[in-house]
Every structure is written in structure tokens, then in C-alpha cells.
Amino acid sequence: MSDRMEGPVVTRRGQVETGSTTDQRLLDSRGPSDWVHTDPWRVLRIQSEFVEGFGALAEIGPAIAVFGSARTPADHPHYAVAEAAGRKLVEAGFAVITGGGPGAMEAANKGACEAGGISVGLGIELPFEAGLNQWVDKGINFRYFFARKTMFVKYAQGFVVLPGGIGTLDELFEALTLVQTQKVTSFPIVLIGTAYWQGMFDWLRETVLAEGKINASDLDMMVVTDDIDEAVALMVAAREGRWPTPAPERPE
Numbered sequence: 001m002s003d004r005m006e007g008p009v010v011t012r013r014g015q016v017e018t019g020s021t022t023d024q025r026l027l028d029s030r031g032p033s034d035w036v037h038t039d040p041w042r043v044l045r046i047q048s049e050f051v052e053g054f055g056a057l058a059e060i061g062p063a064i065a066v067f068g069s070a071r072t073p074a075d076h077p078h079y080a081v082a083e084a085a086g087r088k089l090v091e092a093g094f095a096v097i098t099g100g101g102p103g104a105m106e107a108a109n110k111g112a113c114e115a116g117g118i119s120v121g122l123g124i125e126l127p128f129e130a131g132l133n134q135w136v137d138k139g140i141n142f143r144y145f146f147a148r149k150t151m152f153v154k155y156a157q158g159f160v161v162l163p164g165g166i167g168t169l170d171e172l173f174e175a176l177t178l179v180q181t182q183k184v185t186s187f188p189i190v191l192i193g194t195a196y197w198q199g200m201f202d203w204l205r206e207t208v209l210a211e212g213k214i215n216a217s218d219l220d221m222m223v224v225t226d227d228i229d230e231a232v233a234l235m236v237a238a239r240e241g242r243w244p245t246p247a248p249e250r251p252e
């Protein structure tokens, strides 16, 4: 009596179907490749991004994400601010997570790396190949923005937001949405650069709040400062359970 195994399935006697094995079908011919572009296959890739991300980041310890413009040049004052933020966060015992790209991300990774801390970069596949900056010591390159975004929120205990453009605003407003809807709790969001962010606060207050689209307390979800030490102190306070988490008011 000969057993035949097809993966976990064992067949004997009349149940045995002759033909190629799964391995043979895998290895013998290249076959059509259009399945690579199907949604079921994409689901596996998406799943693998979560598995890789969770695996790589599970043990980095308390971490803060630093966001900011990919276009900040190395000789701009914002670059020095980002570098100081990376360094001071490490000195306070945090790992630093950035988007792993150039500009403010590179600066924060540089500060973190040179201070001897854990410098993480969560890169994203883009049409123009950029790669992770040289100061990233633990890096993951994501295909999918949403998988990458999950990693920032899951592994960072707070966000430091430096001056930036569309990408930075997307990251800021996603964090605000998650706090407002209480998907994350005890999550400080500190914006650096009072002059840079003033216009946004004016618009939020004078238009968005005035039109009843947010509550006044929603503005309290953000702290804006020019002082990196204050930003770091707020992150430390949150780590020690001293961050206010008022429940947002809800419309009747």
C-alpha cells in the first residue's frame, strides 16, 4: 500500500490520484505569472508587511515617531531642530521612529543614531527610488502606506511633528483622528515651530471650529512649542502616565 501526500492530505488506494506533486508543479515550469497581480496575492503581501513589521518592532521599547518634511535641507534650521529632537528623545530613553527618508526624517535619525539610541526608519516604496537614509539602524521598506501607518501608531507612544508638507499633514491629521475617536489613548502630539503652525491653528479656530466642525477641546489634542525640551518632557510625562486624556465631547 502506498500513501500519497498532497500537502497535509494523505490518500491511499482508490483515493490516490496520479499526476504531478505540488512541488513538481511549483518547480517544473514557470507557468503563467498573471496571478502575481491579483488581489488574493496582494493580501498575502499585505499580511507579510504586518508580520515583518510586528516582528521587527516588537522589542524596540518605548518609542516616539518624528515626522517632518522630506525636503528640509541639511543647512536649514529645521534640520538642526529635527536632529536635536532625535538626540534628546534618545537621551530620555526613547527609540526614534521616522519615515526613513531624507530631510527632517534623516536629521531625526542622525540625532538618534549619534546619541547611541535605536534609530528606526519605516520607508515607503515610491515611484522615485529614495531608499532609507544612512542614519537608520533598523529599517523596513513598505509597499503599502496603510501597513506602514499602523506601525507608527502601534509602536510610537507619541508624535513629534516638525514643519512639513502633505505627508506630514497626513500623519498629523491621522493621529488627530485616532485620538479624537479614542482609537488611541494617552498619545501626545507635539508640533514644533509656533510660527510655522500658526496659520493652521488660526484656520482651525476661525473656520473649522467657528463652523462647528470640531469642538474647542479638539484643539487641545495638540501642543505647539518651539522648545524641544518641552516636547520631550511631555513624552516622558505620557510614558509615566501623566498625560491628560480627556474624553472628547460628542455631539448629541
Ligand SMILES: C/C(=C\CNc1ncnc2c1ncn2[C@@H]1O[C@H](COP(=O)(O)O)[C@@H](O)[C@H]1O)CO
Residues within 6 Å of the ligand: 066, 067, 068, 069, 070, 071, 098, 099, 100, 101, 102, 105, 122, 123, 124, 126, 130, 163, 164, 165, 166, 167, 168, 169, 171
Ligand atoms: C520627496 C523626496 C522623498 C520622499 N521620500 C520619503 N521617504 C519616506 N517617507 C516619506 C517620504 N516623503 C514623505 N514621507 C512621509 O511623509 C512625511 C513627509 O512628507 P512631506 O510632504 O515632505 O511633509 C514624513 O514624515 C514621512 O513619513 C525626495 O526629496
